[in-house]
Amino acid sequence: MASPRDVRERLRDVGLRATRPRVLVYEVLREAGGHRSVDEIVGLIRERGQSVTRMSVYNVVSDLQAAGIVMCADTGPGRALYEVGETWHHHFVCRVCGSIVDIPCVTGKKRCLDSPPAFGGTVEEAQVVFRGVCETCAIET
């Protein structure tokens, strides 16, 4: 997939220095996929025999998010979950097991819903959270 060199280039393309923690976080998010908390990211990096501090990961995800190559999944209160920002999509959250499923966006654009009528501000994106029971949990009940 993406070699370390590719990742370094990608980082510089968006105006970021290609530091070791940034490369590791981005690689891990790309390759492990899914929606990951800061602690999970630290763990995944440790599994590769590398070491980064929690604080570094907080800094890194914040930078990557500001640069637009990583996004924070809007899945309600609790720990923040990050994922690589490839295509715009939404999320389904199971209220039983907490699992999260990506839901493709019909339009694929950040402002996929019409702006609310008679609203003064500027809407930059609209993210939908679908809540319910996933297939697995529905069977077990």
Added chain:
Amino acid sequence: MASPRDVRERLRDVGLRATRPRVLVYEVLREAGGHRSVDEIVGLIRERGQSVTRMSVYNVVSDLQAAGIVMCADTGPGRALYEVGETWHHHFVCRVCGSIVDIPCVTGKKRCLDSPPAFGGTVEEAQVVFRGVCETCAIET
């Protein structure tokens, strides 16, 4: 508005005992309005000269939410924010000042969006988070 007696009835209507902390939390949420964290609720109750522990408020909002008369606003990671659940609506969150504005739902129903195509689970509700810059912050920039 709602007298303490009304609140007690409302609680029993949904199958809950009308205890002092529950009455206080529900009254405060109704009268103060807006989206309130557990700590804010504790503070608002203290301002009325009453006393409840943080833990009680955690228990109470959990019960009220399960009973369907209070809802947790889906406004992304961070502290959980609660509000009285009158009519189904969505939220706009300003990325500058963090302020939250209610956005009326066109349909007014919890399943206001079509369920995602080819999705196995059961969708019970769809909540939208609009993100952008509010009118006030847009002017100041």
Added chain:
DNA sequence: CTGTATTCTTGATATTATCAAAAGAACGCC
């Protein structure tokens, strides 16, 4: 009024996130 099941409180603890300052590394430049 009394009994019982529910709920509240208390104190400890876990989890998640942030702050500030010093040590370290990346990149442009020569």
Added chain:
DNA sequence: GGCGTTCTTTTGATAATATCAAGAATACAG
């Protein structure tokens, strides 16, 4: 390739948010 400036990371402390367990208190039925 080495140097220096600037941006990052690390470290250790701390804040904010949420949960657990067990005893005390209370709401409600009868």
